[in-house]
Amino acid sequence: MDREWYHEGRDARLEAVRRSPSGRIPQWSLDEALGRPAAPQPWRAPAKGNRRRVGPRRRLRLGIVGALALVALLYLTPTLFDRFVLPVALPHLPGADVPPRGVEAGDVPLGIPPAAPASTAYRLLDSPVESQEWVAYDPCRPVHYVVRPNGAPVGSEGLVQEAVAEVSAATGLQFIDDGTTTEAPSEDRDLYQPELYGKTWVPVLITWTSPAEIPELVGDVAGLGGSDYAQTPGKPLVYVGGQVQLDAPDAVETLLFPDGRAYLRAIIMHELAHVVGLDHVDDPGELLYERNVGVTSFGDGDRAGLALLGTGPCVPEL
Known part of the structure; x- marks a missing residue:
């Protein structure tokens, strides 16, 4: 009977003993429940919900410090800042x-442009910088254009x-009508x-206008054409946003003449040639002759x- 009580008492005590998360009963827990001296418990990590994430937080803090240090270095080195940081950040600023x-x-x-004729009777528009002989549109992206029909x-x-x-056809540049x-x-x-x-950069803008809106058209000026340029630091200038x-x-009045459509088309071609970078020449046999007739x-x-x-x-950096 004493033995039976012992087993019942032990079973009751076992029901109350502390168990590991897997359901097993460690030896130290049995000793504790049966009143036996227990060896000092080894250190265990806190429960998952209370765990301190010291490692990752410390690494994050060091990462932020490193990034700030890099930005400070680039800022204090204007050439590096202008070349690598500013072009990337500018488009995303308010x-x-x-x-x-x-x-x-x-x-x-x-x-691909066609094979060039063996002629030097052309002139390119002057480059605004000495380090670049001439400026052109980027041939690796299309040249968009729009028309104001008014x-x-x-x-x-x-x-x-x-x-x-x-x-x-003469340049190989791919134009897209927007x-x-x-x-x-x-x-x-x-x-x-x-x-x-x-x-994106603005398209080439083609407008039908008048001297009242554009005073430079006063007199015998039939049209005007040209482009602005843009640049990312350390890269060539590129034409964008022509007009x-x-x-x-x-x-x-031009359309009233015989072959008036051909003459008017030639005027538009002349101005578009300025847009892509051609300047006037002194040869009357070229369309870019300043006072072209015929x-x-x-x-x-x-x-x-x-x-x-x-x-x-x-x-592509532009």
Whole structure:
């Protein structure tokens, strides 16, 4: 009977003993329940819910300190800061005036210019920096363009697209027609207008206008054309956001002449050639002759210059 009580008492005590998470009863727990002296318990880590994450937190703190130290170093070294930090950060700052880098940029040119004629009767627009001989559009991304149709003369339909096709064929640059726009021509045009064109550089803007809106068209100036440039530190300058401004009242008169459409298309081609980087020449046989009369297609010199302008550098960092 004593033995039976012992077993019952032991079973009751065993029900109350502390167990490990796996359900096993450690020896020290049995000794404790039976009143036997127990050896000092070894140190055990706290329960999972109360565990202190010392290691990872310390590493995170060191990572933050390292990053701050790197930014401080780059800031104190202006060349490194301007070259590596600023171009990446600028597009993401409030009120950014540049788009994210590399929009539509490819690894290879999208087109190949034709074989250039053996002519030197061309001139490229001057580069604004001595370290770069001439400036061009990035051939590894498309050149978008839009047209403001307001004031377009009757009979001019399709001429812009035909002129763009001629310049594209001569340079290898790939132009994309983005349709119409309400943007007005401006001498101080913003090169980044995300609310109008999305997060990319603005397209080439082609407008039918007048001397009342663009005073530079006063007199016998039939059109104006050119491009602005952009640059990321340490990389070549690249043309972005060009404009062609066509004198619509003058175009109306041009269309009254025999072959008026051909003459008006030649005017648009002339201004688009300025957009991609050609300057005026002194040879009356070239379309880029400043006071052109009667030439309606690109000459050999024009084509040689345009082919060269289609081989500009690819700058995906821009």
